[in-house]
Amino acid sequence: VSELFVVGMSWRTAPVAVREKLAFREEEVPVALSAMTAKLPVAEALLISTCNRVEVYGVSKPGGDAASAVRAFLAEQRGVKPSDVAEHIYEHRGSAAVRHVFSVASSLDSLVVGEAQILGQLKEAYSVADAAGTKGSVLSRCLERAFGVAKRVRTETTIARGAANVSSVAVELAGVVFKDLAGKNVLVIGAGKMSALAARHLYASGAQKIVVTNRSPEKARALAEEIEGDAKPWEDLQGLLVDADVVISSTGAREPILTKALFKKVMKARRWRNVMVIDIAVPRDAEAAIGELDGVYLFNIDDLDKVKQANLAERAKAAEHAAKIVEHEAGQFEHWMRTQGVVPTIRALRERFVQVADAEMQKAFDQLARKELTRDQQRELMQRVVQLVVNKLLHQPTTVLRGADRGEAAVLANAVCELFGLMPDEEAQEPVAEAAAPEQSPERKAQA
């Protein structure tokens, strides 16, 4: 477990303006994974890039400082000065990393605690790492267990109860602007999964029509089919905006699509009917300035977070319970990993002992085969064989113990005592004397 690490940033540590700089697009992830395992002291790696977090889960190669290398790598990949993002990036190693991964999978670290999307995103990232060949045994075990923990948390706590994901926050905000969603048109820009979820939620809450538009018409059509909406050509965007009441945008574009200039025209054409723009894309799709226009209610991913804070109190208790489950599971996982770690050692130890014994036995058999031995000679031979085996087995430990410096020697000596259940004389004297003293006193008191 000690070599497991987490490096990244999330909504907790970085505002959207910083997160969008480090965000990876889907197709960039496998490339980055391969680069990390090839160039850095990283044995295994997984990269998760959602709108709320960019994180690398990895296993370092022995002796290498993988976490620091990944930290620099992330900045370099995105062309950002490492010093600009340093304060937003966190690192977890060993057991802290295990706890973090479990917490993320269980949605305890999510913007909306208890939301289910992150688990799906994590599973996706896991299979991407698998396909890229950067998923090894340690990550596999950790992630598989994390998925199990997430399931346990969902079934054993009330963390997922009540509407508190990005989509329902969007519905809640729509309730402040609109009387109800009946008869309202929803426009989905970009064919992302997040927007699909939000659109579906709005539709379920009464929205009349969903229109999907995307740069790639095929993707728009696929999503439209999935959520029973209409796919419209990207070129009609301005007209679509005029007809829409709720706009959900989550494209992978690097530059804003919904500009102030565009919205000025749109608002005039829609006669300033209120429009709600939910920009869940990172990098953002909408210029912040459109939110200043009359009748435009713009919410980005961080705004949705603020709304959720109000609902969070309800889930806080469930989260406490869930955190205990995560803590317990992380402890068990570490224990299990540790025992998994010593198994090869035990096997090697046994093999060596057997090997030494076999070698000496073989020599003895050879001697026996060469000439007849008297009963006394046989006895002598056996004694010698045992002596030799003991000597050979003790040679290496003894040399190491003698050669070690003071501090190391004490540690090793203790380990030997512990392993073989020894009680060296010099050390045994004092505790015995101490232990004897209090035993006498009650007697004396009794006599007195």
Place this chain on the structure above:
Amino acid sequence: VNPSDTSERVRLLSVAPSPAFWVAVVLYGAAAAALLVVLAGKAKARPVALALVGAAFAAHGVDIGWRGTLGVHPAQSVREAIGFLAFILTGGYLLASVRYRLTLGGVVVMPLSVILLVLARLTPAGQAQEDLSALGRVHISLATIGVGIFALASALSAIYLAEDRALKKKKFDAIAFKDRGAPLESLDRLAHRLIWVGFPIFTISLVLGAVWVSKLGASLDRLEYPLAAVTWLAFATLLVARQVYGWRGRRAAVLTLEGFASALAVLIIYLVRRMVE
């Protein structure tokens, strides 16, 4: 009542407030305080607050009725009309509260009602009112109803602006957001409908008022007249701009408040003039 009897006219104008008036004033104050408590987060106090509003409204009604038995009608004089305006406001607020949670609106309407009522009953009447012709009474009645409706629309607009601001500034813990009574869309639509109803009434009252003033042969250089014109213009602009250009939302709310502010200024200037004279 014989209007030509001067002593009778003077008696009517100096009718002292009924005991119900004092009860109404206290209840209005209590209702405003209770609504503030609700706004501060004690949602359980809402029924109590609304009951107080209802009680104040009833007491106010009793006061108006009591004056009625003495021959003083709400449209008898501008002072009476102002008291009646407060009554219309409270009634409208109660009606709207049946459907929406308008705590914020109540915090605006209740103090406004109590101020108008006190102004109407307790300000010095000054010299005896000139004889009110039927024309004058119709003018006052319509103006009161019109301004009352505008006042309700303004209260909705004020809430609209508060909610709009909370949303725009992402102040999701702001009172306007947490205790929002109605969505922006409903507030805008309701205010617009009220103005649609109030505007023709107000227009007719203005025309009648102009006729009345010219018949009396009074001078037209009083400050109230251009201010009343400003009120009319604001609401006229609002209705036309909405129809033609689709103005609504924040813009409409601001214009509504501007129009109502000038209507309020008309009333205040009138009262001050009465006191001075």
